[in-house]
Each structure stands twice: as C-alpha cells, then as structure tokens.
Amino acid sequence: MRHSTRIAVGPVQFRIGSDWAEPIAALEHLYAGYPQDDTRPAEATVRLFAARPWRRWLRPSVHIGGDFVVPDALPLPLSMGLLAAEMGMNLQVALGWRRHMLLHASAVAQGGRALIMSGESGSGKSTLAALLGEKEGGGDWRLMGDEFTLIDPAGGDAFAFPRAVSLKNEAIAEVAARVDPSRLGPLLAATPKGDIRHLIPRADAIAAMHEPARPALLLFPRFGGEVAVEPMGEGEAFVRLTEASTNYVALGEAGFAALTRLVRETPAFTISYPDSAAGIALVEQIWAEAAK
Amino acid sequence: MSAVRSFVDLLAGRRDPAALTSRDWDGVIGVARSEAMLATLAHRIAGAALPPTVAALFADQRAAAKVAQAQALWEAEMARRALAPAGIEFVLLKGAAYAAADMSCAAGRQIGDLDILVLAPDIRRAENLLLTAGWEWVKSDPYDDAYYRQHMHELPPMIHKARDRMIDVHHTILPRTHRITPDALALVGDAVTSGAGFAVLNPADMACHCAAHMLADGDLQGGLRNLWDFHTMTRDFAAADPGYWGQLDGRAVLHGLQGAVHRAARLSRDLYGVALPSGWDRQDPSDACFRRRLFARDDWGRVTEPALEQAFYIRSHWLRMPPAMLAKHLWTKWRKR
C-alpha cells in the first residue's frame, strides 16, 4: 500500500497500510515511544483504503480492511482516520488472536497484581483505568490496557495490551487536566462513538508491557447512581466474562480451564459510582480490602 | 517474488521457509489469512526452522484449528442424532468429511458450514427433523428462498439457534439448473464409511465433488484451498491405490465432470507440483486464466484484478443457469444493492 507503518502493542505486531499519509502520520506520533522491532514479521494486518481510486481525494472516506473485516462496516471520513486505524487494530486482535484468552476489559497493575475491570462501553472502565494510571504523586498503578486484557491460559497471568487509550467525551477534559499535552492525540470530534482523543500511556507502562501480573480483583463497574458495591458469585462472573471474551469459544478446554480458575481465584464485585473521583476512591478501597 | 507465490511455493515444498525475510513473512501470513489457510500452512511447515514469533503464531493456529475442527464435527454428530432415529442417512461433504476421514488436507483446514448430502426423496423429512431439533431458517427474502427451492442443489441454509452454526442440506452436488447433472444416487449409494463412523464420498467421487465445487460451481473463491484439498487427496488416494487415476476418470465421466476434474488435476500440477499420469498430463491454454485468478492477491492480501473476479462470478452463474434465467437473477440481485 502507499503508506504503512508497524506497531507492536503487547504481544501483537501490526502492520498498517493506508491509501493516505495522514492516518499513518497520526499513528506514528501516538506510537513513537513504543518498542520498534522492524525485523519482526507482523501477525496482524490492517488496511485503510478508498473503495474507489478517486475517493482518495474526492470526499475521501476510509474503509477498514485487514485479515478480518466486518462485512457491512461503514467507512469514516479521513479526519477520523485514526479512529479507523484503532477499530481495525481492535478487530484483528478480537477475531484473530489465539494465544491468550481475550477479555474486553481494562486493567491496571500494582506490585505484580492486576485489577481487571469489565463492562460495556459507557461503564467507565477505560476512564477509571486511565485515571488510575495517571494518579497524582502515585506512579503506583501501571496501566495495562483500556480495551483488552489478555489471560495466559496455561499460567493464568494477565498480560497487557496498552494501546493508546481511547478517551471519550467527558473523560477527555478530565484526563487532559492531568497530563502533559504532548501525550494527547488530536481531538476527533463527533465521531460515531462521540468525541475521541487518544492518550499515550506513560513511558513506564509501555516499557513494562510484557510483564505479567497476577489477577487479584475483578470489577464490573457501572457509571451513574449512588456508590454501591455488590459481591459477585463465581457462576455469574464466569457468565459475564464469557460474554466479555471475544475468543473464549475458540480456545476450547484451555479457555474453560483459564476462566474457571480466574473466577475461583479472583474476588469479583459489581460497583456503581456517580463520578470519577468517587469511582477511583471506591476502587482503591476495594483493592485495599478485598484484592488477593 | 509476490507473497501469494511464496505462499504456494511453501505449501508445495519448493521454497525453504528459512530463506524467507521478515517482510516476506508479512505478506505470506497476510495472504494465508486471506485464503483462510494460515493453519494449513502452520501444519505444512510445522517442522521447519521459523522465526520465533512465526513459530509461536503457527502453534496458536494449529491449536485453534484443532478446537474448531472438533466443533465442526460435532455439528455432524448432532445432525446424525436428529436424522438417524427416522432412518435418514446422509453423506458428509467437504471440510467435515475430510476431518471425519482424517485426511491430510484436514490438518489445519478451516471448516465453515456443515454440508450434508441426502437422497432427494428424503429431503422434506430431513428438513422437518432438523427444524424440530433446533435448526431454523436463516432469515432471507422470499426471492432468495424461492430461488433456492426451485433451482439450487440444496435447501436454503439453516442455522442452529443455540449453537449458531449453519447446515447446508444438499440432494445433489450441482444446482438443478446446471448444465451438468451428476449422478446423486451413485454418490450416495457408493459412499464409504469414514474412521469417525460417518459416511463420506468414495475417493473418486470425493475428488469429483471437490473439482465440481471449485470449477463448475464456484467462482474460484477460496480456490487455493480447494485446489490444495484436491491436490493432497488425489496424491494420497493414488499412493494407496495404483488404479486411482483410472477410477477417477471413470467417475468423472459418469458425473459429467471430466472437464472440471482434469482441469483441477492440471492446476494442482501447475501450482503444487504433483506429477500426473499420462492421459492427464496435458497443456490447455485456457488454464492460464484460472492460474491468474488463483494468484490474484497482492502482498497485503487484497484481491487484485477485480474485473477478473467479476468475470468468474458471472461465469459461475453462467454455468449454473440458462442465459434467460441468469439475466433475471442478476437483475433482481443488482436492483437490491
């Protein structure tokens, strides 16, 4: 393809090709601090392409392709090329990766132990993970990822997938107030997913992206309402996590064993919280009291 | 060398995997994924010296293919449980058959829908039994449904509501409107029992069906994989039975598929490098167009030559339908875009 780049996030090496220069330049800015190994073959391919040659210039719209595609996915305007790239990368991992059990969950780690947060978009799992990863005077928490958490079926450890964090809507201002502006990508306004701005994870989180962490706490956050904590049984956690996994079925007995162990060994709670500050306080309180 | 040619050379054993550069692997892995053959390649060169990340990726692929194959064979078992009590027997076709018979092309092969062949007089009862056992119609529009029932060689596809897997119930192996009408009674009557206990086509019929599916029926979508199936099965059958090529010729004549079977044999010689016996080992100028279509993929896994792809799509319908009907069909399809 005309333009291309290579990005390694966690265990996955991507190659991303594009008919336009802009999305590649934007990606190279966001991922400049990630380890580069150009001698390593790519496991996953993403293509950003124009459906017709003239659509490279005339009302340019970006189609998302790659090893795996969503048949009826709508193209995005070129101004949202970065979002298209992010969606393409997520898709390849969600549908193609088989080495780990993939949980659609954010995670942070402390002292080699992982806090895993699973929920629908809008639950605040990404924002909570981003804010914990940026905590003032802390440096305690390492951001492992805002979208996927990888569980090693053999050992049960959690592995990071620290792509650039996809901040949405209100979370943008909340996080922007705490970080150096050079760590933020361009504002993508009014995308199909709302306003989006990417946050480059802290350098130490990127440097530690291959370090495993032992799952110590599972949270299922819900944004809105009074502060509330509800313990979750093993059976329900199992069901929720099969729904949150994109490759559970494909892993067969290895996935079954990994998930059974995860819900047996890891305390699980649903939490509700009215705002981020309350959410962070609640998460840290449960971590102190209940994490294994 | 283009990625798709490297990929084919690796399958054929003409290229040393250790000689591939990192950029070569990018393209080979991309093409293999686009052809749904990454796990096939992972099996084919399992013992080779590979870059560590490629070796790890291939190990993942082999493990995942094993799980997927068990899931696909389970669909056959559930179909058996639905149909056997009523005395309806079926023959497994394509991927599930290759897995049930533990053939070498089954190693890592992706299996999509479950394809089964039943005798035409049994098809209504089979339909009702499957509906009772949890399969349901994939929602489609009335035109598609009527089209299937009047003209196709299978029921409209059904999907199992709990397992979310599709089944295609065939009563012959080419559409009713196709100019070639294979002998369905002979296909079922001469079927053999596989190691897993399921009926599968006999070796000659299996290769006939593979060629029919690839060349007489399909638009050469997934052509490299179908050709790999054809290549490995004819090679293994011939190794086990010196009279195999003669039997294959006889059955191809019986089913009216001699042209497709011979072309498949020549293409598998050209791509995968098998030696053909005399009577088969010919040159045909029109094969070039098929080879071009099989190799029409760039290093990013994209189909090149879209005009050629479209031509093969129309050709596949041309073969299936009389011209007036084809025009009506394409018109109905295009209006819906």
Add this chain to the structure above:
Amino acid sequence: MADRTYRAAPADALRVEPLGELTAIFDRRSMQTHLVVSPMPEILDAMGAEACNATGLAARLAAAFDLDATEDAQPILAERLRELAAMGLVERA
C-alpha cells in the same frame, strides 16, 4: 408421550466444575460449555454409563438422595432429559 431412554455422555468426555450456584460443564467432544443448575449435574451423575428413561431415573435419584419416589417426578425428569439431549449431553439410546 413415550418415556424415552437416553444414555449420558461418557464420563471422560465431560469436565464438570461447580461454580457456586451454577455448574459449568465442558464437553470435550463438542468443545462447548454448558452452564446448568441443579438437578442437571445430579441427573448426569445418576445416569452413569447405563441407559435409562425418566421412570428409571426417578428411582435412581430417589435411592441416591434417600427420597420417596413420587409419580410427578417422571414428567419433570422427562423434560430435563429432553433439555440435556438438546445440549448433546445425553443421547437417545
């Protein structure tokens, strides 16, 4: 409806893991996970390797759990057996 006879999956085909109120059953033949509640695991246990129908099953469960065999258990168990058959965990004998 006839009291059909079924046979349970061979024991080595299943991996049964109790998870609190639920039981997760992994079927190695289908690679599927089934989440069930009581009395499904007990039914599979009671069936063992021998084929049986709902009437026979009611008697076995009554003996195993030291209950009185009641008549109304039979249609309920017949329904559970149909559900297990739909999951593929038991098969008509």
